[in-house]
Structure formats: structure tokens, C-alpha cells
Amino acid sequence: MTRMIERQRHIMDFTLAALLRRKGKNGALLSVYTLLVFILASILFFTHALKHEAALVLNEAPEIIVQRTMTGRYQTIPVAWSDRIRQINGVISVHPRLWGYKYDKDFLANYTMMVPAGNPPEPGSIDIGSGISRMRGANRGDIIAFAGHDGQPRSFTIRNIFDSESQLVTSDLILLSEKDYRDFSGIPEDQSTDLALQVRNPREYATIAEKISRMYPDSRPIVRTEIQRTYDALFGWRSGLMIVIFAAVALAFVIFAWDKATGLSAEEQKEIGILKAVGWETSDIMLMKFWEGSIISLTAFLLGTILAYAHVFFTSAALFAPVIKGWSTLYPTFRLTPFIDFGQVATLFFLTVVPYTVTTIIPSWRAATIDPDTVMR
Amino acid sequence: MISARNISKVFNAGRPNEFTALHGVSLDVQLHETTVLKGPSGSGKTTLLSLIGCMARPTTGRIFLNEREITSLPERFLTEVRRSTFGFIFQQFNLIKGISALENVMAPAYPTGEKFSLLRRRAMETLEMFDLGKRADARIEWLSGGEAQRVAIARALIHNPAIIIADEPTTHLDTRLSHEFMDIMGDLKARGTTIILASHDPLVYGSDLVDRVVEMRDGQVVDGESAL
Numbered sequence: 001m002t003r004m005i006e007r008q009r010h011i012m013d014f015t016l017a018a019l020l021r022r023k024g025k026n027g028a029l030l031s032v033y034t035l036l037v038f039i040l041a042s043i044l045f046f047t048h049a050l051k052h053e054a055a056l057v058l059n060e061a062p063e064i065i066v067q068r069t070m071t072g073r074y075q076t077i078p079v080a081w082s083d084r085i086r087q088i089n090g091v092i093s094v095h096p097r098l099w100g101y102k103y104d105k106d107f108l109a110n111y112t113m114m115v116p117a118g119n120p121p122e123p124g125s126i127d128i129g130s131g132i133s134r135m136r137g138a139n140r141g142d143i144i145a146f147a148g149h150d151g152q153p154r155s156f157t158i159r160n161i162f163d164s165e166s167q168l169v170t171s172d173l174i175l176l177s178e179k180d181y182r183d184f185s186g187i188p189e190d191q192s193t194d195l196a197l198q199v200r201n202p203r204e205y206a207t208i209a210e211k212i213s214r215m216y217p218d219s220r221p222i223v224r225t226e227i228q229r230t231y232d233a234l235f236g237w238r239s240g241l242m243i244v245i246f247a248a249v250a251l252a253f254v255i256f257a258w259d260k261a262t263g264l265s266a267e268e269q270k271e272i273g274i275l276k277a278v279g280w281e282t283s284d285i286m287l288m289k290f291w292e293g294s295i296i297s298l299t300a301f302l303l304g305t306i307l308a309y310a311h312v313f314f315t316s317a318a319l320f321a322p323v324i325k326g327w328s329t330l331y332p333t334f335r336l337t338p339f340i341d342f343g344q345v346a347t348l349f350f351l352t353v354v355p356y357t358v359t360t361i362i363p364s365w366r367a368a369t370i371d372p373d374t375v376m377r
Numbered sequence: 378m379i380s381a382r383n384i385s386k387v388f389n390a391g392r393p394n395e396f397t398a399l400h401g402v403s404l405d406v407q408l409h410e411t412t413v414l415k416g417p418s419g420s421g422k423t424t425l426l427s428l429i430g431c432m433a434r435p436t437t438g439r440i441f442l443n444e445r446e447i448t449s450l451p452e453r454f455l456t457e458v459r460r461s462t463f464g465f466i467f468q469q470f471n472l473i474k475g476i477s478a479l480e481n482v483m484a485p486a487y488p489t490g491e492k493f494s495l496l497r498r499r500a501m502e503t504l505e506m507f508d509l510g511k512r513a514d515a516r517i518e519w520l521s522g523g524e525a526q527r528v529a530i531a532r533a534l535i536h537n538p539a540i541i542i543a544d545e546p547t548t549h550l551d552t553r554l555s556h557e558f559m560d561i562m563g564d565l566k567a568r569g570t571t572i573i574l575a576s577h578d579p580l581v582y583g584s585d586l587v588d589r590v591v592e593m594r595d596g597q598v599v600d601g602e603s604a605l
Contacts, residue, residue: 003490010487010496014480021475274471277432278485278532279460281453371434372459373427 011284015291018271030300032256037304037352038311039249044344045312046320047243052339061227062095062196064205066212067220076191081216085195088211090204096192098181102146102174107135111146113174115181117196123177127160131171146174149186156180253352257359264363272364276372282365289364293357301353305345313338379406379429379540384438386424398424400596401438407589408443408539411562411572413582416593422575423544425593429573430542431459460485464533466543470525472517478504478528479513485535503531507561523554530561540571547578555580562586 019026066085068077082094099114111132121127128138138144138158145153162170182189199208209221272285311317386399399421406412406429414422427433428440431447434455439448447458472481482500491499504513507527512520520528526546533541541562547555555578562572563586574581582590592600 002492005490006492007488007490010490010493014484014487017476017480270471271473274473275484276456277459277465277467277471279456279536280485280488281456283453284488371427371432373424373432 007284008287011287012291015288015295018288019292019295026296030296030303033296033300033352033356034303034307036249036253036256037300037348038307040246040253040352041305041308041345041348042311042317042320043246043249044348045308045340046317048341048344049312049337049339052337056337058224058228061224063199063202063224064197064209064212065222065227066195066197066216067222068194068216068218069220070218075218076187077194077219079190079192081219082195084215085197085212088208088215090200090208092198092200095196095198097194097196098178098185098187099193100185104146109135109172111172111174113176113181113184115178116175120177121159121175123179124155124157125159125177126156126180127162127173127175128158129162129170129173132174133158133161146184148184154180154184250351254355257356264367269367269370272367273370273372276368276370282368285368286361286365289361289368290357293360294353297353297356301349304352305348309338309340378408378441378443380404380441380444381425381429382439382441384425384428384435384440386421386428386433387436390436398596399428399435402596402598404591404598406571406573408571409566409569410588411566411574411586412589412591413587414573414575414591414593415577415582417577419595420593421596422593424596426542426544426573426575430463430465430540431455432465460489460536462539464536464538464541466529466533466541466546468545468548470529472525472529472532474517477514477516478509478520478524478531481517481528482531482535485532500531500535503534504528506534507531522550523557526550526554526558527561530558534565538570540573541565543572543574545576545578546574547576547581552580559584559586 066077066081068075068081077096079096082096085091086094095117097115097117099112102111102113103109104111109132116127126144128144133139136144140158140161142158143155144158145155148154156176162173176184181187187193197208199205205223205225209223212219212221275285275288276282311319381402381404384399384402384404385397388396388398402421402425404425414425416422424433428435431450434448439446441447442458442462447455450458473484476484479497479500482503483496486496486500501510501513504510507530509524509527509531512524517525517528533543543562546558550558559581562574566572566586572586574587576582581587591598
């Protein structure tokens with residue numbers, strides 16, 4: 001047993017020395033490999049983080065939202081509708097919501113303004129998302145002003161800054177009191193943006209939506225599954241784009257591994273011949289090549305994955321941003337919540353480390369089975 | 378005794394560039410003696426050496442080592458015989474570049490799983506035998522021709538082989554280094570090591586050290602005389 005461990009140790013030591021001897025070649029190899037893992041891992045982390053954010057958004061979405069339309073265009077909804085809708089069997093509660101968007105031309109950002117259902121700020125004060133806080137350099141207790149619907153600025157004191165689990169949801173959010181919102185947006189007292197419904201049984205969503213449509217023909221009930229479809233389309237579109245990039249990089253990896261697999265330099269072949277001539281078996285050579293492949297691929301995998309993690313979660317995927325966050329000019333910068341699916345990391349491991357290690361063993365096996373007398377000639 | 382019986386070796390069999398290096402060679406090599414295979418380039422010396430040293434298998438014929446037939450052994454056992462019985466000194470030394478003299482000497486023993494400290498001590502002792510203790514950590518590229526030659530000999534001795542096989546060992550050496558090489562072989566012979574050399578250098582086959590010269594030509598043994 002001790003001899004077996006010593007044998008592994010010796011061969012691993014020799015492999016490390018062999019790798020260091022060819023610093024330039026192996027350094028270049030490691031760099032390319034790390035870059036490919038970095039891109040693949042960035043894509044995986046990014047798409048997964050987006051999906052995770054979407055799931056968080058949906059968790060908090062109302063079961064049914066009722067909007068009002070006029071000739072197909074969105075309108076504010078009368079608060080009085082909520083009383084009749086509440087009478088429908090299966091509806092637990094109806095909550096008129098006040099929310100909307102505000103474009104800030106000075107900062108080229110779009111804010112979401114909302115009156116929260118519970119614990120609203122006092123009139124004259126607001127809660128803001130971390131994205132707005134960062135962008136405007138505003139902290140708790142500071143006074144911040146926004147131009148209202150009539151162009152006149154309104155000043156608010158910052159009561160709180162969110163540090164929510166999902167920055168995608170809260171980064172651009174401003175919470176304010178109903179009084180302030182109505183004054184700011186110009187929405188009359190008897191109107192609201194939409195109605196949020198709580199429903200007892202998910203199987204009744206469709207029936208209740210239909211009843212609302214009959215009750216108010218100009219209403220548009222949106223059930224959670226429809227919202228889900230919207231988000232799927234939104235994030236799925238980006239994920240789809242990512243998959244195209246993923247496929248291209250995966251193909252590059254296959255070409256890279258294949259190139260490595262089919263080429264064993266004359267110097268390496270000679271070295272294998274020497275080792276065999278002085279007493280190494282084919283299995284010893286294979287073990288050496290296995291360690292060589294493992295050391296390179298594991299190092300590249302770890303480096304690439306760590307760099308990708310930093311890229312996606314610390315720099316908000318800065319390299320991908322120009323492509324996939326084209327609307328970022330209308331949105332305060334948000335940071336994705338660090339989230340890793342170990343199943344995906346394992347998939348990445350098996351897609352990169354295993355094929356590379358296998359492809360380096362095959363040519364070495366071919367070289368290792370050559371008679372050692374080739375070095376005599 | 379090493380006995381080769383009716384040995385033939387064909388390279389690239391069945392291809393247009395098929396080449397027969399040995400034609401039915403039979404030869405006995407006595408242990409504890411120094412035997413030189415002499416002949417011009419292409420006479421089959423190196424091929425015969427590599428077959429005797431278990432580096433390759435003959436196309437036909439058999440080789441016996443102390444009456445044990447070794448030609449039909451599976452690769453693993455053949456490697457074991459090669460490792461435990463033979464030490465090789467190559468024409469161009471074939472040292473591994475980029476690593477130290479000490480690591481080169483230790484490399485053949487890595488697969489045996491010998492304890493590192495013991496192996497290192499043994500390798501150092503072998504290098505010191507050749508006055509190379511101070512150059513142990515020097516990379517191969519930094520060694521002089523004579524030092525590299527002695528490292529190659531030290532490497533061949535790391536397993537305490539019973540038989541040393543050297544292929545054209547003096548081809549790349551000047552006269553002084555060639556004499557030095559033969560002196561080292563003399564010391565090994567004095568300790569009971571069997572030495573088999575392939576050479577067409579008169580300094581080698583004319584040496585007092587040599588017990589027997591086997592002359593080869595065109596893949597055949599044409600003469601096998603005993604040294605005076």
C-alpha cells in the first residue's frame with residue numbers, strides 16, 4: 001500500500017516537473033482552457049442567476065391582477081371595482097395597487113414607483129432600491145427630488161434603502177405613501193393602477209378571471225401563469241441567446257481538445273520512449289499522462305469557475321452586459337444575487353475536465369505502447 | 378548466460394519499406410564478461426542490443442536469460458526483467474532535459490514506489506561515485522559532455538543491474554572522455570557486472586577490458602573471436 005502511494009507520489013512529482021519544464025506551451029494551453037471554462041461557466045452562472053431572479057419575482061407576484069383597458073390600451077382602474085370583485089366566490093382579498101414608472105432623464109434611468117401594501121413610508125419620505133442609492137449617491141436621511149406629472153419637483157427624505165434578496169426586483173424601486181404617489185402621478189383618489197387578487201384555489205384562477213371579464217368587459221385579468229409565461233419569454237430569450245454562445249464555446253472546446261488529443265510532440269514521444277527504456281511500464285506512462293491531464297484541467301476548471309463567479313456576481317457580467325443588457329440605459333445597474341447550482345457546476349466539470357483528461361490519455365497510450373527501442377535509433 | 382537462438386527482426390513488415398535488420402542470428406553472451414558487438418552502421422548491432430535488453434521482441438527466434446525464455450513474456454514482465462536486470466547507456470545519453478541530474482538518475486526507479494528519502498540517498502551515492510555530488514541539482518543542459526555521460530551511466534546503475542548495455546557509447550566523446558568511459562566500465566566489470574557494448578570504435582573493441590568481440594555485418598554474425 002505504501003509503495004503504491006509512493007509510486008503515485010513519484011509519478012505526480014515527475015509530472016509536475018514535466019509541466020513546469022514546458023512553461024510556455026503549458027501556460028498557453030492553460031490560458032486557452034481557462035478562458036473557455038470561464039466563458040462556459042459565466043454563461044451558466046448568468047443564465048441561472050437570471051432564472052433565479054425570475055423565480056423570486058414570481059414568488060411575490062399576485063395570483064391574479066386585474067387591469068382596465070380602453071381600446072386595447074391600458075387605463076387606470078376604478079377602486080370601486082374591488083368591492084364587486086371581492087364578492088366572487090373563491091376570492092380572498094382584492095387590493096387596489098398604485099404603481100408606475102418614472103423616467104429620470106438626468107440619470108438616464110427608469111424607476112419603478114409603488115405604494116406598498118403594508119408599512120408605507122410617511123408622507124414626505126420614501127424607501128429606495130440600492131441601484132438608485134448607488135446611482136444618485138443618496139443615503140438614508142438624505143433628501144432627494146423627482147419631477148412629478150406636472151413637471152414640478154417633489155422632495156422626499158430617504159427612510160430606508162433595500163438590501164433585498166433580488167436586486168432585479170428592488171434595484172430601481174421607490175416606495176412612497178399613497179398621498180405622495182397620487183400627488184406625484186396625478187392619479188385621482190377613486191382610481192388605482194390595477195387590482196391584486198388573492199385566490200383560495202389555483203384551479204379557480206381561470207373561472208374567476210372569466211367572471212371578472214364578464215363583470216367588467218373592459219377589464220383584463222392576468223393570472224400568475226400568464227405572468228410566468230411573460231417572464232419565461234423575457235428570461236428565456238436571454239437564456240436562448242446564451243445557449244447559442246454556449247454551443248459555440250463548447251464547439252471551440254471540442255476542437256481544442258481534439259487538437260490536443262491528436263498531437264503529441266516529438267519531444268514528448270521521445271521522452272516517453274526514454275522512460276520506457278529505463279524501466280517504466282505502459283501503465284506508468286498512462287498514469288503520468290492522467291495526472292498531467294488532471295492537473296491542467298482541474299487548474300483550468302477552478303480558475304475559470306472562480307473568474308466566472310467574480311465576473312457574473314461582482315462585475316454584473318460586465319463582458320456580456322453590452323450584448324444582453326441593451327436596455328440598461330433605462331435601468332439602474334443591478335447586481336445579480338450570487339447563486340450557484342451545484343448540479344450545473346458538476347455538468348460543467350464533466351463537460352470540460354473529463355473529456356480533456358480522456359483525450360490526452362489516448363495519444364499517450366498510443367505512444368506508450370510503442371517499443372522502447374525507438375529511442376535507440 | 379544470455380542465449381539468442383535464430384533471431385530475426387523485420388521492421389515495417391508487409392509495407393513497401395520493409396527492412397530486415399537481423400537474419401537468423403544465434404549468439405551466447407557469458408555473464409561477468411565484456412562483449413563488444415562490432416560492425417559498420419546498419420550491421421544490426423543496435424537491433425541485437427535492444428532485443429537482448431528486452432526493449433523489443435524478435436520477429437522470429439528466442440532469447441534466453443539464464444535459461445529463462447524472455448521473448449514471449451507479456452509486456453509487464455518484460456519491463457520488470459528490463460528494469461531489474463539491465464542498465465542502458467544510449468548513444469546520445471537520452472537524458473531528460475529540464476530536470477536535474479539527480480532527478481534523471483532517480484527517474485527509472487519512480488514506478489517502483491521506493492521510499493523517496495531512500496531513493497534520493499541511493500541516487501546521490503551513485504552520483505558521488507562518479508564525482509557528481511556537487512552537480513546533482515544542476516539541470517542537464519548545464520552539464521558538460523563528460524558530466525552528462527557520467528549522469529547517464531549513474532542512471533543506468535540506479536537499479537544495480539547485473540548487465541550493462543551500451544550502444545555506441547564513445548561516438549560523441551573525445552579520446553580522454555572515451556578512456557574515462559572505458560575506465561568506469563572496467564570498475565563495473567571488476568564488481569562482476571556483465572557489459573555488452575555495440576561499437577565500431579577501435580578504442581572500445583581494442584580495449585584490454587573486452588573478453589569477446591562479435592563482428593556483425595548485414596544483420597548477421599560473421600565472426601565471434603575471444604579477446605587476447
